[in-house]
Ligand code: ADP
């Protein structure tokens with residue numbers, strides 16, 4: 039093989055805007071580069087513009103201006119290749135209730151002109167645990183089953199990118215675990231995953247990189263670990279040897295509260311103090327420390343701070 043150039047990103051979005059008929063500006067200049075091979079989380083409060091962005095990539099919504107490239111293919115100049123490079127599970131569940139799951143996948147394969155010998159409808163149904171429903175009517179499936187069928191449908195043409203828009207909204211915990219297991223497996227096989235979710239814990243656990251959008255703009259786009267490190271507030275719970283009569287005070291404390299008679303909850307900013315200083319201050323107030331529990335800041339802290347500021 040000859041030297042190959044650096045691979046183009048999985049998705050590249052530049053100055054993307056969308057004004058809906060009626061005047062709602064849903065996207066106000068989105069810029070995003072989603073690298074290949076990752077699990078990328080697109081987060082943002084309701085109405086932020088996540089689905090609009092994804093539906094533009096899917097060809098379901100026409101953009102107002104800007105460009106989008108999928109696997110290097112411009113969605114305007116090369117729509118067929120762009121479309122073939124991506125599989126999308128939309129937020130809204132829509133499909134023909136009179137087809138069986140097997141037929142649904144076969145129809146989709148036909149739509150993408152996947153040759154018979156390369157179809158793998160049963161394999162996909164097995165992967166999403168719907169094998170035994172292969173010949174049931176789609177309308178008899180539960181919500182969670184329909185969602186999984188849509189994931190299989192999105193993978194029919196073996197795209198290198200799979201996008202899931204709020205895939206676990208309304209899906210129970212067990213199904214969620216199954217869905218994420220499948221998504222992880224696809225990612226291990228090399229599929230780039232993009233998902234939107236409201237469950238921050240899930241994004242934190244699953245995603246390599248996270249973009250947060252609000253009011254149609256990108257407020258941040260970083261590796262998950264860096265994003266979490268941005269949270270400055272840390273909390274330490276200190277259990278002491280006697281009932282606390284007077285709350286200790288110290289410049290290193292941001293906030294101090296009593297959780298119960300002998301437990302203090304102290305918040306401090308990690309750029310201004312460290313746990314050692316906080317604990318020393320407690321001891322200096324005459325209390326002996328019996329136990330200490332710390333809580334690290336999580337994505338929720340960062341998310342709330344960023345979206346509140348924007
Ligand atoms: P999210 O998926 O982040 O919740 P959406 O992309 O669905 O956000 O919506 C972004 C904004 O665009 C919202 O204010 C929403 O009400 C508006 N919007 C979405 N779809 C339409 C539409 N078809 N017509 C008019 N406004 C829309």
Ligand code: MG
Nearest residue numbers: 088089129204
């Ligand atoms: Mg949405």
